Amino acid sequence: MSATATKPPQSQLSTALARDRLGVAAVVFFVMSAAAPLTVVAGVVPTGLAVTELTSISIAFVAVAVVLAIFAVGYVAMARHIANAGAFYAYISQGIGRPLGVGASWVALLAYNMFQIAAYGGFGAIASPLFDKWFGLDIQWWILALVVWALTAVLGVRDVAVNGKVLATLLVAEIIVVFAFSIADLFSPNFQASSAPVDVSSLVGPGAGALLAMAITGFVGFEQSVVFSEESRDPRRTVPRATYIAIALIAVLYGFAAWSMISAAGPDVVGRAGQEGPDLFFNVASDQLGGRAVDLGYALFLTSLIAAMISFHNIIARYMFSLGREGVLPRAFGRTVPGTGAPKNGSLIQSALGLTVIVVYAVAGWDPLVNLFFWGGSGGGIGVLLLITLTSIAVIGYFVRHPEGEDFWHRLGAPVLGTVLLLIMSYLALSNIATLFGVDPGSKPTWVVPLAFAVLLVAGVIWALILRGSRPQVYAGIGLGARSATSTGGFSAALASTEPKDHQ
Amino acid sequence: MTASAQLPLADDLFLTAHDSVKGKCLLSPATLGLGMAAALIGELVLWRRLDIVDGKIQIIDDRPTGDPAANAVLDQLLREGHHRAVRDWISFLATGVATDLVERRLARAALVQRQEKRGLFGSNKVSFVPSDSMIAGWPATRIRTFVGRGEYLDIPDLVLTGLILATGLDQHVFLTLDVRDRTALFEQLRRRLPAMLLELVGQAEAAVGDAVMARRA
Numbered sequence: 001m002s003a004t005a006t007k008p009p010q011s012q013l014s015t016a017l018a019r020d021r022l023g024v025a026a027v028v029f030f031v032m033s034a035a036a037p038l039t040v041v042a043g044v045v046p047t048g049l050a051v052t053e054l055t056s057i058s059i060a061f062v063a064v065a066v067v068l069a070i071f072a073v074g075y076v077a078m079a080r081h082i083a084n085a086g087a088f089y090a091y092i093s094q095g096i097g098r099p100l101g102v103g104a105s106w107v108a109l110l111a112y113n114m115f116q117i118a119a120y121g122g123f124g125a126i127a128s129p130l131f132d133k134w135f136g137l138d139i140q141w142w143i144l145a146l147v148v149w150a151l152t153a154v155l156g157v158r159d160v161a162v163n164g165k166v167l168a169t170l171l172v173a174e175i176i177v178v179f180a181f182s183i184a185d186l187f188s189p190n191f192q193a194s195s196a197p198v199d200v201s202s203l204v205g206p207g208a209g210a211l212l213a214m215a216i217t218g219f220v221g222f223e224q225s226v227v228f229s230e231e232s233r234d235p236r237r238t239v240p241r242a243t244y245i246a247i248a249l250i251a252v253l254y255g256f257a258a259w260s261m262i263s264a265a266g267p268d269v270v271g272r273a274g275q276e277g278p279d280l281f282f283n284v285a286s287d288q289l290g291g292r293a294v295d296l297g298y299a300l301f302l303t304s305l306i307a308a309m310i311s312f313h314n315i316i317a318r319y320m321f322s323l324g325r326e327g328v329l330p331r332a333f334g335r336t337v338p339g340t341g342a343p344k345n346g347s348l349i350q351s352a353l354g355l356t357v358i359v360v361y362a363v364a365g366w367d368p369l370v371n372l373f374f375w376g377g378s379g380g381g382i383g384v385l386l387l388i389t390l391t392s393i394a395v396i397g398y399f400v401r402h403p404e405g406e407d408f409w410h411r412l413g414a415p416v417l418g419t420v421l422l423l424i425m426s427y428l429a430l431s432n433i434a435t436l437f438g439v440d441p442g443s444k445p446t447w448v449v450p451l452a453f454a455v456l457l458v459a460g461v462i463w464a465l466i467l468r469g470s471r472p473q474v475y476a477g478i479g480l481g482a483r484s485a486t487s488t489g490g491f492s493a494a495l496a497s498t499e500p501k502d503h504q
Numbered sequence: 505m506t507a508s509a510q511l512p513l514a515d516d517l518f519l520t521a522h523d524s525v526k527g528k529c530l531l532s533p534a535t536l537g538l539g540m541a542a543a544l545i546g547e548l549v550l551w552r553r554l555d556i557v558d559g560k561i562q563i564i565d566d567r568p569t570g571d572p573a574a575n576a577v578l579d580q581l582l583r584e585g586h587h588r589a590v591r592d593w594i595s596f597l598a599t600g601v602a603t604d605l606v607e608r609r610l611a612r613a614a615l616v617q618r619q620e621k622r623g624l625f626g627s628n629k630v631s632f633v634p635s636d637s638m639i640a641g642w643p644a645t646r647i648r649t650f651v652g653r654g655e656y657l658d659i660p661d662l663v664l665t666g667l668i669l670a671t672g673l674d675q676h677v678f679l680t681l682d683v684r685d686r687t688a689l690f691e692q693l694r695r696r697l698p699a700m701l702l703e704l705v706g707q708a709e710a711a712v713g714d715a716v717m718a719r720r721a
Contacts, residue, residue, distance in 0.1 A: 012580065013587050013596040231718065318717055325713050334713075338672040341532045341716050481717070489709040490669035494690040495702075 021233045027225050027242035028249070033167040034221030034315065035250055036308035038174045038301045041257040042281035043122050047374040048214045049273035049280075051438035055194075055262055056202030058255040060215035063203055065251030067421045068219055069244055071388060073414035074395035076240045077406050079226035081398070084481025087319065088223065088387040093479025095394025098468070101479050102328055103460030104390055107453050109319065111383025114376045115220065116312045116350065117357045120145045121372025123305045124358075126278050130298055142362035148306055149358060153351035156313045159342030170300070170307045175253065177300050181281065182257040184288035185264035194263040197255075209432030212425050217381035218254050222246050223388070224315070257281075277369060313350055320346030322481050327467070327474035331493050370438070378436055379449045382429050386453060389422040512571060513550065513660045514543035514606045515615070516643035517667050519634055520677060524641035527619075527633035530676050534598065534715050539671045540606050541597030542708035545590065546663045547574045549700055554581070556700040559707065560588040573605040590704065594711050607632040615639055644668070644677035651685045651692075662697045665689060666705035670712055 045057055075091070084090040088108055093101025124145030131137045131144070185191060202208060225243040232238035262269050264284040273280050278301070282294045289297075321343035324333025337344045361372055392415055399411035430450055434441040467475040473496075510516070517539050521531045529536060545561070548554050551569045555562045566582055568575050577597065587593065610616040616632040634640040647665055650657050657665065668674050681689065697705070 011584050011587065013584050013592065016596050016599050016601075227718075321713075321716055335675070336672055336716055338531050338535065338675055339529075341535055343716060481713075489713055490672060490674050491666050491693075491705055491709045494669050495694050 022228050022231050022238065023233055024238055024242045024245065027228050027232065027239060028246050029168055029171065030228070031222055031225045031242065031246040032175075032249065033171045033307065034224060034311045035218065035246075036174070036304050036311075037171070037178050037250075037253060038297075038304040039119070039122065039308050040218040040254055041178050041261075042278050042297075042301050043126070043305070043373065044214060044217055044377055045254075045258050045261070046273045046276070046278055046280040047369060048378070049262075049270055050277065051370055051374055052207060052210045052214070052435055053270045053438075054202070054207045054211050054435070055196040055269060056199045056211055057214065057262075058197035058259040059200055059203060060211035061218060061251045061255040061258065064212055064215040064219060064425075065247050067418065067425060068222065068388070069247050070414050071392050071418035071422060072222075072240070072243045072247065073410055074399070074418065075223075075391065076226055076229075076243055077410040078395050078398055079229045079239065080235055081402065081405070082479075084322070084479060087322065087479075087481065088391045090479040090481060091391045091394045091398070092387075095396070095398035096390070098475060098478040099461040099464035100390070100457075102464035102467075103457035104387055105319075105323055105328055106456040106460040107383055108387055109316070109323075110452060110456055111380045111387065112312060112316050112319065113350065113353055114380030114383065115217075116309060116316060117354050118373045118376025118380065119305050119309045119312065120149050120354055120358055121361065121368040121376065123148050123302065123309070125367075125369035125373060126305070127302055129279075130302070134295070140362070141368045142358055145358050145368065146355075148309060149351070149354050151306070152309045152313050153347070153354075155310055156317055156347040156351065157337070157342060157344055159314070159337070159340045159347075167307050167311060170303050174300055174304050177297050178253060178257050180293075181285040181289070181297060182260040184285040185260035187288050188264040188284060189287070190266045190284070191260075191264045192266075194259070194269075197259040197262050207432055207435045209425070209428030209430070210436035213378050213381050213385065213429040213432070213436050215254075216385050216425075216429075217377050219247065219250055220381065220384050221311075222250070223384075261285075313347065316350045317343045317346035320349065325489060326477055326480065327471065328463075328478060334489055334493075375437055375445060375449075382433070382436075382449065383453055385422070385426055385429055389419070389426045392419040392422050510646070510658075510660065511613075511615070511643070512573070512609070513547050513663055514540055514573065514602070515610050515613075516660075516664050517543045517671075518603075518606050518610060519615070519640045520643045520664070520668060521671070521673060522634050522640045524634075524637050527637065527640065529631065529633075530673060531671055533603070535671050535712055537598035537600060537603050538594060538708055538711050538715065539667050539673075540602035541594045542670070542704055542711075543663075543667055544574060544577045544597060544602050544605065545593060546660075546667075546701060546704055547571070548578055548581075549704065550660060550663075553578055556590055556703050559590055559703070561590050561593060562588075571609070573609045576605055577602075590707050591711060594708060598711070647689070648678075648681065648685070651681070651689045654688065656696070657689075657692060659696070659698065659701070662693060663701050663705065665693060666697060666701070667708060670705050670709035672712070 048057065049055060078091060082090060082094055089101045089105035092104045124141030127144045128139055128141040131139050202211065222243060225239055225246060229235050229239050261281055261284055265272050265280060276283055282297050286294045320329055320333045321336065323329040324331055333345045335345060336342055361368060366372065395415040396412065396419060399406060399415065403411055433446045433449065437445045439445055464475065464478065521536055521539065522529055531539065549556065551574060553563065553565050553569060555564055561581065563581060569578065607616060611632060615635060617635045619631050619633045621629045621631070643664060647657060647661055668677060678686065
């Protein structure tokens with residue numbers, strides 16, 4: 001080997017492993033595809049206007065973006081130090097403790113499922129009148145919801161590989177449509193620059209929590225950026241940059257779109273939102289753009305929802321796979337279809353849950369737009385907000401014990417500031433839940449959602465404590481993820497199956 | 505070479521990864537690659553050319569082996585002495601290097617043949633499939649037979665068993681094992697698989713899980 005001693009040859013291994021390293025744009029793309037711009041701008045915002053009667057949504061997007069950006073400082077810093085970044089419970093397991101981590105992982109499952117199932121309802125509610133308008137077909141919302149549910153279920157279980165490219169194309173088209181429609185609003189005869197959407201005082205007024213909870217739904221998915229910590233070109237720069245860019249892009253796009261829509265909707269925007277629902281976004285721009293553009297916008301809206309569903313479905317299925325491999329969920333979830341690598345069981349369970357909820361809503365006759373799409377989405381948003389808050393505390397906890405390699409701002413400055421802001425936001429969101437859902441204070445939905453999160457959190461903590469006593473090697477691996485050598489696939493399960501407790 | 509002879513570890517895994525009726529690969533290319541990579545590294549351990557300690561590869565003997573595929577991997581390991589993490593080597597060899605080496609070795613032995621399939625958009629897809637449907641099923645049948653008779657598997661077959669489990673192939677090939685045989689097989693794995701190879705299979709399994717999470721599987 002002396003021949004190579006003078007100058008080391010180009011390492012084939014380094015080159016091969018570096019080939020698919022991701023840049024900033026790729027990470028931003030991935031994050032935004034879960035965020036689904038049209039779903040938020042045309043779906044969540046008008047429905048939220050109608051339900052909460054609050055119009056200061058643009059400033060809420062900006063405020064949430066600022067808080068999340070501060071939170072992200074410590075979040076991406078910690079991602080460089082831990083395995084399985086991208087899952088809140090991994091942070092919480094290592095920053096606060098494994099029991100709370102398991103609790104958080106179960107809360108996250110519920111929150112993500114709420115988003116997923118909300119999208120089924122949203123699709124049905126929005127597509128049903130469109131099918132009538134376009135094809136003269138009178139189809140019940142739940143039939144259409146079941147059609148996209150079936151599509152998602154089939155694609156999910158087969159883990160179709162073209163997903164990524166399709167999502168990226170749709171995403172670009174969506175952003176263009178949102179932007180074009182918002183610009184068109186500016187030239188509408190009704191346009192009158194409204195100050196209500198950007199009224200800073202609303203952030204401390206009654207209903208502030210509802211606004212913030214609504215806004216945060218638009219950002220869900222940003223936390224996935226750190227999944228690529230180890231696959232990015234430059235872990236210290238790519239992921240942080242991509243995260244901040246994604247947060248800023250979301251805030252600017254959504255904030256601007258909401259502002260121009262409200263400004264162009266005339267004086268009674270809340271009333272119009274109530275009557276027109278998601279059509280509001282398209283109606284206010286229609287006189288400038290004409291029917292063709294509006295139809296195109298609607299079509300993209302539907303594909304946007306489908307894209308969001310498929311994207312979220314895969315996130316949920318992989319999340320369950322990871323938990324199954326760790327032993328936090330039954331091991332069966334840690335299995336895949338050998339031929340495709342699809343995390344089959346997580347996908348199937350998600351689909352089963354979705355089917356159940358659609359059927360229950362259809363039979364009970366509940367409103368798919370408000371009671372499923374909006375409640376589910378904003379309820380899931382509250383869940384994610386609580387998880388982010390816990391994660392922020394975990395970041396502090398982690399860096400107090402492992403201060404190496406990060407400066408004060410990344411370790412403590414930003415995380416402490418972020419935690420304080422997030423605690424305030426969480427408090428506001430939970431105390432405004434009646435406003436958010438548009439129901440009477442104390443009525444059923446206002447306590448069912450927080451209670452569900454609380455029950456899962458406590459159940460997860462108890463399960464972790466059981467694991468600590470009965471299966472210490474599983475307990476030790478909590479939060480390390482499917483890529484960890486301590487995780488449990490078929491092989492490790494085989495080793496553990498006959499194993500008395502003499503391994504550790 | 506008669507059909508009943510035991511092949512090198514990676515060859516056995518390659519055949520096991522193919523449907524014994526249609527010859528179709530049962531694994532995704534990425535997962536097959538990870539299996540092939542781990543199996544070739546495993547062969548070098550069995551050749552006593554390297555050790556695996558704490559996730560790192562240590563070369564204990566740099567003499568060539570009698571086998572071109574294993575040699576190619578050993579050469580590369582020697583050339584790139586600064587990379588030692590077994591996980592990195594599995595990832596690298598899984599990018600197509602390992603599958604390629606194994607396919608060529610099997611093709612030379614006339615156990616697989618090249619198959620060209622017209623793709624959806626006119627592009628031709630080349631794959632190697634077992635030349636005889638009997639061959640593909642042979643390694644798994646051997647394992648099942650040994651376990652059924654209550655006999656000990658040799659070390660290469662134990663590693664093969666481990667990699668079958670790690671890649672998820674057990675959902676195809678161990679489906680017919682009853683509870684007793686399954687328990688006996690797992691018991692053998694646990695008691696008789698040497699620590700180094702156990703670590704190798706564990707790393708392969710983690711790499712498969714990683715690929716699933718990153719949507720590369």
